Amino acid sequence: MSSAVVLRDLHKRYGGVVALAGLSCEVPRGSICAVIGPNGSGKTTTFGVVAGLLAADSGTVELFGDGPFDPARHAGRLGLLPQDSVPSPHATLRQSLVYYGELQGLSGAAALRDADLWLERVRLADRARTRQRELSHGMRRRFSVAQAFIGDPELILLDEPTAGVDPELAAELRELFRQRRGLATLLISSHVLSELEGLCDYAIVIEQGRCVRQGAMTGILKVDTQVRVVLKAAPDLARLREQLPGAQLEYQPPELSVRWRETAPLEELNARLLRALLEQGAGIQSLIPGQSLEASYLEERRAAVAQRALR
Amino acid sequence: MTAARRWRQYPYMSPDRRKLAIVARFELAEALRSRLVVVVICLYGLGAAFGAFAFVKALNAAESSLREAAERTLSAHELPQGDLQREAISQVLSHFVADQDLLADLLAVDPLALFYGFMALQLVAPFVLLTSAGDHARDLRRGSPRFVLTRCSRLTWALGKALAHGVLLAVGLGVSALTTAAVGLWLGRFDALSLFWLARAALRALMYGLTYLGIFSGISLAVRAPGPALVSSVLALFGLWFAHGLTRWEWLGRQLPGLRFLGWLFPAQYQELLWSPSWLVSGLAALALLAIGALAFAGGHWSFRRADA
Numbered sequence: 001m002s003s004a005v006v007l008r009d010l011h012k013r014y015g016g017v018v019a020l021a022g023l024s025c026e027v028p029r030g031s032i033c034a035v036i037g038p039n040g041s042g043k044t045t046t047f048g049v050v051a052g053l054l055a056a057d058s059g060t061v062e063l064f065g066d067g068p069f070d071p072a073r074h075a076g077r078l079g080l081l082p083q084d085s086v087p088s089p090h091a092t093l094r095q096s097l098v099y100y101g102e103l104q105g106l107s108g109a110a111a112l113r114d115a116d117l118w119l120e121r122v123r124l125a126d127r128a129r130t131r132q133r134e135l136s137h138g139m140r141r142r143f144s145v146a147q148a149f150i151g152d153p154e155l156i157l158l159d160e161p162t163a164g165v166d167p168e169l170a171a172e173l174r175e176l177f178r179q180r181r182g183l184a185t186l187l188i189s190s191h192v193l194s195e196l197e198g199l200c201d202y203a204i205v206i207e208q209g210r211c212v213r214q215g216a217m218t219g220i221l222k223v224d225t226q227v228r229v230v231l232k233a234a235p236d237l238a239r240l241r242e243q244l245p246g247a248q249l250e251y252q253p254p255e256l257s258v259r260w261r262e263t264a265p266l267e268e269l270n271a272r273l274l275r276a277l278l279e280q281g282a283g284i285q286s287l288i289p290g291q292s293l294e295a296s297y298l299e300e301r302r303a304a305v306a307q308r309a310l311r
Numbered sequence: 312m313t314a315a316r317r318w319r320q321y322p323y324m325s326p327d328r329r330k331l332a333i334v335a336r337f338e339l340a341e342a343l344r345s346r347l348v349v350v351v352i353c354l355y356g357l358g359a360a361f362g363a364f365a366f367v368k369a370l371n372a373a374e375s376s377l378r379e380a381a382e383r384t385l386s387a388h389e390l391p392q393g394d395l396q397r398e399a400i401s402q403v404l405s406h407f408v409a410d411q412d413l414l415a416d417l418l419a420v421d422p423l424a425l426f427y428g429f430m431a432l433q434l435v436a437p438f439v440l441l442t443s444a445g446d447h448a449r450d451l452r453r454g455s456p457r458f459v460l461t462r463c464s465r466l467t468w469a470l471g472k473a474l475a476h477g478v479l480l481a482v483g484l485g486v487s488a489l490t491t492a493a494v495g496l497w498l499g500r501f502d503a504l505s506l507f508w509l510a511r512a513a514l515r516a517l518m519y520g521l522t523y524l525g526i527f528s529g530i531s532l533a534v535r536a537p538g539p540a541l542v543s544s545v546l547a548l549f550g551l552w553f554a555h556g557l558t559r560w561e562w563l564g565r566q567l568p569g570l571r572f573l574g575w576l577f578p579a580q581y582q583e584l585l586w587s588p589s590w591l592v593s594g595l596a597a598l599a600l601l602a603i604g605a606l607a608f609a610g611g612h613w614s615f616r617r618a619d620a
Contacts, residue, residue: 052461054619071463085453091344
């Protein structure tokens with residue numbers, strides 16, 4: 001699969017503060033990619049550099065294999081939902097979206113059609129004539145999502161797209177993003193890891209301005225070696241450990257996490273686990289492949305902190 | 312549809328020019344939606360109307376006093392109205408213009424347009440300061456260009472915004488010229504030729520105003536913080552005026568030969584030349600003014616080009 005974005009050894013400082021310290025990563029074309037990291041790890045700076053808003057001190061950026069972002073070469077191919085930015089305050093939502101649509105390359109009529117369509121999708125159709133400055137934070141966020149998608153760009157950078165959005169709309173937005181899979185490349189940064197887990201098929205973990213892990217979400221969630229079982233009652237862990245010597249078990253009600261150290265086929269290992277749990281009458285409610293993104297991320301962080309301490 | 316194909320829907324315009332027009336149109340509408348800009352334009356128009364009213368009244372009074380003085384020495388049919396008007400205007404203008412040749416040239420201009428042109432030239436820079444200074448910086452601080460700069464180049468955005476303010480300036484000057492014309496019509500001091508002179512005076516002021524627009528926009532793009540950009544623009548306005556005054560100071564000119572030549576770097580140097588009845592001279596002055604504005608804008612954009620947005 002070709003890459004939509006390739007970043008090599010990016011460095012960026014704000015005065016004495018290091019934002020990017022040799023960030024290198026690739027985002028496959030057509031994927032929905034989660035960009036994960038703690039506050040101040042460099043996610044927003046990365047988005048800014050990719051979108052050409054921020055100049056990297058050194059390193060290279062390749063978009064669609066055609067150099068760094070250039071409005072002449074990449075006109076209409078990039079959409080951005082920036083963080084903490086306020087659009088022009090006096091224009092109405094429709095006027096702003098038509099403006100962005102026209103700049104994206106649409107004709108006036110097509111931009112108007114697209115603007116109304118996206119206002120409908122983010123449930124702001126009844127606010128089409130409202131001025132930007134009269135919007136609440138959540139509404140402004142919804143508008144920002146709409147403008148990022150107008151004109152069907154090939155690469156869309158979404159910085160905290162669901163921050164401040166009500167849960168119902170957040171779910172709708174996630175569905176909307178899911179529908180773009182394969183049609184556009186989406187980079188999504190969010191602190192709500194559970195929403196990225198179900199949505200994204202690729203992930204990049206950034207820590208202190210470096211990419212510490214990247215790959216398919218299935219690999220990051222370790223779906224080939226781990227499983228989570230939601231139980232009604234607490235299992236007898238000592239007995240389970242005897243029955244499943246090749247498993248590392250951890251129970252945090254109501255979830256039993258199992259990490260296989262054996263190399264037998266996963267189906268066979270899972271069957272043994274389920275048999276043992278059924279024998280105990282633990283009340284199996286559901287079985288989820290892999291660990292949670294949150295667990296994976298926290299594990300990654302703990303390992304990084306330990307490694308730093310060793311150094 | 313690819314971006315390249317979409318652009319083919321507009322064969323009459325290159326993508327950059329079309330985007331420039333889109334940005335300028337939106338920014339002009341955005342400026343006109345702002346209450347401050349509308350209030351400043353209205354005040355500018357009202358100021359022009361009151362000024363024109365006071366000027367016509369003063370002119371009428373000067374004419375009356377001249378007539379009374381002449382009546383004492385000449386019979387009524389020996390008092391040509393045109394000569395009286397010329398004399399009255401000459402008296403008023405001699406307070407402002409020292410150059411006798413220029414004074415003679417100016418007497419050929421319609422008096423109301425002359426007054427309007429003089430006032431517009433003096434007030435156009437503060438008008439630009441109020442409506443446009445720091446505007447690029449305000450947007451950059453707010454972050455609104457981040458929605459645009461992934462869709463067009465930085466130059467297109469910066470230039471489109473400056474163009475919008477140029478049109479805004481033309482609107483302001485147009486409104487003030489129209490209110491002046493209305494007052495002239497009301498007081499019986501306006502004819503078809505006055506309209507021509509008024510339009511020419513407005514055009515002169517536009518050229519002068521565009522220079523300051525270029526300077527203030529350049530400052531705004533270079534400073535990129537609204538408060539400091541506004542303060543720098545005010546300092547630039549007075550600094551340029553003061554520095555130009557220094558280049559014309561005769562004592563200093565004697566101490567520093569060549570200082571007068573530096574005067575050509577300042578917009579104020581071209582004010583008088585704009586009044587020249589020769590289209591060539593006034594045209595060259597306008598070009599020089601536009602070049603100063605363009606250079607200042609280019610300097611600001613050069614700084615903004617590689618800066619974080």
